[in-house]
Amino acid sequence: MNSDAIIECVPNFSEGTDVAKVSKIVAAMQVEGVSLLDWSLDTAHNRSVVTIAGPPAAVIAAAVKSVGKAAELIDLTKQKGVHPRIGAADVVPFIPVSGISMAECAVLARQAGLLIWRTYGVPVYFYGAAAARPDRVQLEDVRKGQFEGLREATRRDAARRPDVGGPGLHETAGASAVGARNFLIAYNVHLHQGDISAARAIARDIRASNGGLHGVKAIGVVANGRAQVSMNITDFRITPMRHIHATIQHLAQRHGALIDDAELIGLIPQEAYDEGSEWVGQITGFNPALKVLERRLEHPLAWPTA
Missing domain, CATH: 3.30.70.670 (Formiminotransferase, C-terminal subdomain)
Incomplete structure (x- = not known):
């Protein structure tokens, strides 16, 4: 891995209506060296998407913190939305930007998944290039049944249980799909x-x-x-x-x-x-200055104050 390696992480959270909650989740991701590139709430899908980038170790630390804060603030037993979801921090993908390979990003995703479980008790499914099983490469296969269906499936079918943690889902935060992928x-x-x-x-x-x-x-x-x-x-x-x-x-x-x-x-x-x-x-x-990754990296956003 190049010492100047840069990775991107684009965690998706199952909350798109409460700006205060999402702001707290984003603020929890502030780690030295990590740039905040974008964050937005989608009320129709009841979902928010955050984009951060920086050195691998710092980005992993920020991503893990975001899962912990989401688990604290989002209760999936009360959440409804158009978008499929299995977790409060639903998807945590790592994307190679420069000086790092996809295989190395997959190793980083595995490390992040272990930290998420050990630190916050949120079980993890690995997907994409980080998948531990061929039937979990595709995100839609991991999310089959969503939170409610997966919660029941883990109780009766060992094949649906998480890769890390469990065997069941977190009572209110579900599980997180952590992976490595190309730009989406x-x-x-x-x-x-x-x-x-x-x-x-x-x-x-x-x-x-x-x-x-x-x-x-x-x-x-x-x-x-x-x-x-x-x-x-x-x-x-x-x-x-x-x-x-x-x-x-x-x-x-x-x-x-x-x-x-x-x-x-x-x-x-x-x-x-x-x-x-x-x-x-x-x-x-x-606006290309705001929506094109390479341009946004030159002028990152200010971190919100929780």
């Missing part, structure tokens, strides 16, 4: 019409698991009263964003719908950014 682009497209059936049909046609576009995970949901195609793009190099946008546009027309606008959750790498492209132009309030 969270991209949501709203349809002009409120018909959820069109959004679901488009999502079905484009997701990779249905034979659609490589590296695209998609669901059709209603968000803030609007039909939305909610996507995670896991390989923008093979399937460029402009191609995804054009495909959605074509499918929308086929299903008698029009694209309204789009949103980007978190950041994108410089390599994925198409200046002046139609897909970027449709993203509400897009």
Whole structure:
């Protein structure tokens, strides 16, 4: 590992309506050397996403602290939202940025998972490049049944129990999926019409698991009263964003719908950014200085005060 290595961590928390709670979680992540690049609340999905980056040891420390604070503040037995979730700190992915390999990030994810369990008693499932089992590489397989279903499954099926900790889930904080992966682009497209059936049909046609576009995970949901195609793009190099946008546009027309606008959750790498492209132009309030990872690293955000 390069002594100047930089990794990114993008933890997702199952709280998107209470700014005070999320602010406390973000503030708990302030560790020397770690830069805060982005954080946002999604009320429709009742979820928040935070992006931090820095030297591996410091980023791991910050991520572990965030899981502890989320476990303290979020009670999943009372939480509801559109987005699938198994934990208060639902997903904790580590992403190589520079001077470090994916394999090294996977080792770091394993270390973080052990620390999370030992420090806060939150059990962990490893996924992505850090997966300990082939049936847990895909996040959706880990999250099958969500918190409620997984809580019951761990009681009767040893195969569904966590990789670290357990055997059951934390009573109110569930479990965290900790992994290593490449850059993921969270991209949501709203349809002009409120018909959820069109959004679901488009999502079905484009997701990779249905034979659609490589590296695209998609669901059709209603968000803030609007039909939305909610996507995670896991390989923008093979399937460029402009191609995804054009495909959605074509499918929308086929299903008698029009694209309204789009949103980007978190950041994108410089390599994925198409200046002046139609897909970027449709993203509400897009500012490359704030939303492109490499540019944000040069000018990180101030940490909130809890």
